[in-house]
Amino acid sequence: MRPMRPVRTTLIASTVTLALAMSACGDDSPDTTPTTTDAVGAPDTTMDQTTDTTMAPATTMSPDTTSPDSSPSETTMPMDGMDPTTEDGASNLRADLTSLLQEHVYLAGIAIETAVDAGGDMEAPAVQAAVAALDENSVALAEMIGSVAGAENQEAFLGLWREHIGFFVDYTLGMAGGDQAMVDQALTDLDGYQQAAGAFFEEITGGELVAEDVIAGLDMHVATLTAAIDGVVAGDPAAFSDLRTAAQHMFDAALLLSTGISAAAPDMFDGDVTSAPAETRAVLTNLLQEHVYLAGIAIEQAVEVGGDMQNPTVQAAVATLDENSVALAEVIGSVAGAENQEAFLGLWREHIGFFVDYTLGMATGDQAMVDQALTDLDGYQQAAGAFFEEITGGELPADAVVMSLDEHVATLTTAIDDLVAGDPAAFTDLRTAGQHMPMAALAISTAVVAATS
Numbered sequence: 001m002r003p004m005r006p007v008r009t010t011l012i013a014s015t016v017t018l019a020l021a022m023s024a025c026g027d028d029s030p031d032t033t034p035t036t037t038d039a040v041g042a043p044d045t046t047m048d049q050t051t052d053t054t055m056a057p058a059t060t061m062s063p064d065t066t067s068p069d070s071s072p073s074e075t076t077m078p079m080d081g082m083d084p085t086t087e088d089g090a091s092n093l094r095a096d097l098t099s100l101l102q103e104h105v106y107l108a109g110i111a112i113e114t115a116v117d118a119g120g121d122m123e124a125p126a127v128q129a130a131v132a133a134l135d136e137n138s139v140a141l142a143e144m145i146g147s148v149a150g151a152e153n154q155e156a157f158l159g160l161w162r163e164h165i166g167f168f169v170d171y172t173l174g175m176a177g178g179d180q181a182m183v184d185q186a187l188t189d190l191d192g193y194q195q196a197a198g199a200f201f202e203e204i205t206g207g208e209l210v211a212e213d214v215i216a217g218l219d220m221h222v223a224t225l226t227a228a229i230d231g232v233v234a235g236d237p238a239a240f241s242d243l244r245t246a247a248q249h250m251f252d253a254a255l256l257l258s259t260g261i262s263a264a265a266p267d268m269f270d271g272d273v274t275s276a277p278a279e280t281r282a283v284l285t286n287l288l289q290e291h292v293y294l295a296g297i298a299i300e301q302a303v304e305v306g307g308d309m310q311n312p313t314v315q316a317a318v319a320t321l322d323e324n325s326v327a328l329a330e331v332i333g334s335v336a337g338a339e340n341q342e343a344f345l346g347l348w349r350e351h352i353g354f355f356v357d358y359t360l361g362m363a364t365g366d367q368a369m370v371d372q373a374l375t376d377l378d379g380y381q382q383a384a385g386a387f388f389e390e391i392t393g394g395e396l397p398a399d400a401v402v403m404s405l406d407e408h409v410a411t412l413t414t415a416i417d418d419l420v421a422g423d424p425a426a427f428t429d430l431r432t433a434g435q436h437m438p439m440a441a442l443a444i445s446t447a448v449v450a451a452t453s
Contacts, residue, residue, distance in 0.1 A: 084278060086446045088271030090262050091278040095285045097254035099438045100141045102286060103431070105225065105247040106293035107134040108165065110427065112172050113232050113239075120173055129424030133431050138162055148265055149204045160200060164193040171226060175233045187222075194218040201260065209260030217253045224249050237316030240297065244290070244320050251286050277449045284441035287328045292434040294321040295352065296415060299359050300426075303419050307360050325349055335448055336391045347387060351380040358413060362420045374409075381405040388444070396447035404440050411436055 085091065111130035118124040122131075138161050146154025167189040174182030197218060198211030224246035231239030255273065262269040272278065298317040305311045309318075325348050333341025354376040361369030384405060385398030411433035418426035 082270070084271040084275035086277040086281045086442060086449055088277075089269035090258070090271035090273040090275070091281050093262055093269050094254060094258040094273045094278050095281045095438060095441070096144060097258050098251060098282045098285045099289055099435075100137060100144065101250035101254050101257075102247050102289060103137050103293075103434060104134070104141065105243070105250055106290075106297075106434075107137050107427075107431065108168065108225065109228055109232070109243045109246070110134075110293075110297065110430075112168070112229055114427075115169070115172065116176055116232055120176055122169075125424050126422075130427045133427040134165065135162070136428070136431065138165065145204075148261060148268060153200075153204050156200065160193065160197055164190065164197075167193060168225065168229070172229050172233065175230060187226075190222050194222070201257070205260045205264035208263040209257065213256060217249075217256055220249050221246070221253065235313075237313050240294075240317045240320040241323075243297075244294065244323065247290060247293075248286075251282070254282070277445065280448055281441060281445040283331060284445050285438045287324060287331065288437040288441045288444075289434050290324050291321075291328065292412065292430070292437055294324050295355065295412065296419075296430040296433070297321075299355070299416055300419055302356070302359060303363055307363050309356070321352070322349070325352065332391075335452060340387075340391055343387065347380065347384055351377065351384075354380060355412065355416070359416050359420065362417060374413075377409050381409070388447070392447040392451040395450040396444060400443065404436075404443065407436055408433070408440070 107130075111127070111134045114130040115122060115124075115127050118127050121127065138158060141161060142154050142158035145157045149157075167186050170189070171183055171186035174180070174186055194215045195211075198214040201209040201214045202211040224242070228239055228242035228246050230236075231242050258273045262273050294317075298314070298321045301311075301314045301317045302309060305314060308314065325345060328348060329341045329345035332344045336344075354373050357376070358370055358373035361367070361371075361373055381402045382398075385401035388396045388401045389398040411429070415426050415429035415433050417423075418429050
């Protein structure tokens with residue numbers, strides 16, 4: 001095993017204090033206890049229940065991605081040595097990076113929108129809470145780096161990472177205030193961050209990650225996230241789709257980083273980050289977690305306009321959420337056939353509608369509507385459990401699916417309750433709901449691999 005190298009202090013000499021004043025900054029690790037949540041605001045469709053289904057033998061899965069540099073990667077199962085699994089070291093590494101890097105974009109987007117809504121008041125309680133949730137993600141990412149590269153590199157990464165978030169804040173405030181000099185300086189600072197981060201990863205992986213490749217990935221990160229920020233500042237409904245583009249880019253970033261890190265420390269990561277099981281788990285992690293964040297964003301937009309589901313901004317948020325639903329259904333169809341793809345999409349859209357009903361009931365004080373939505377969600381859980389047990393030939397028992405969805409409902413409705421109440425805890429609650437989904441992805445991907453092997 002080639003040891004991960006400590007970074008020379010010259011690489012981090014320029015690290016500055018994060019421009020966001022956040023009470024959550026520090027060494028505390030985030031509580032990522034899985035919790036379950038489901039989406040809001042997609043077209044309401046009824047389920048077309050299918051029976052007599054079998055999984056197709058092929059398991060090549062690719063993420064839905066709108067990022068310009070993203071292309072589906074085909075994976076094949078290595079024939080020599082121990083067969084890779086969804087839980088080997090390489091699969092764990094790739095899935096964890098997929099989850100945390102994507103989460104970074106969505107939490108950053110939410111914090112930025114919250115700051116814009118507050119007129120740039122970074123001390124507003126809602127802004128502080130959104131920033132704190134974002135910093136939980138930063139700490140988690142740093143801890144992951146530290147677990148393979150040591151405490152010194154953990155601190156170096158956290159400093160760089162928090163610094164680049166501060167530059168995005170500067171960019172946002174400059175755009176919102178019409179201060180072109182501030183915008184230009186933020187872009188210059190972000191370029192400097194890219195250079196430092198490229199050198200950092202090349203150093204700690206002993207050259208397995210080439211600085212230029214890291215910089216190219218970060219250049220796309222900056223381009224896509226600043227495009228989303230521009231839309232948020234301008235009040236352009238396209239901002240939701242732009243944010244999804246930025247988040248989907250992180251799927252590729254996670255693959256790049258996990259490939260280099262696993263090559264630098266092969267004894268720590270058995271398996272192959274590009275194996276079919278690793279790909280399957282990463283794709284489902286990507287899309288299931290994204291479902292929660294896009295649902296939360298759509299819910300927040302609906303609450304903000306008093307439940308007007310025809311509002312153009314709400315419609316745009318819902319349309320972006322439905323892009324995710326279609327992508328998930330396509331993944332199901334790639335291994336279980338077109339009929340099951342349509343059945344899943346019907347079920348999935350239906351359950352989103354039930355969350356919408358719950359939100360509207362809570363927002364208007366209509367307890368009967370709330371109770372009916374919870375009853376409908378319970379029915380969805382039972383139907384989804386039967387669906388996954390059927391298409392996996394029993395590899396994923398219905399009871400296990402129902403239990404996971406029960407947690408999903410509990411965590412997402414908690415976040416909805418706080419959104420409706422205007423409680424800043426909603427940001428952490430949404431992250432709790434999002435963090436449940438990588439566990440759901442592991443369970444489903446494991447069953448899919450077992451059913452198709």
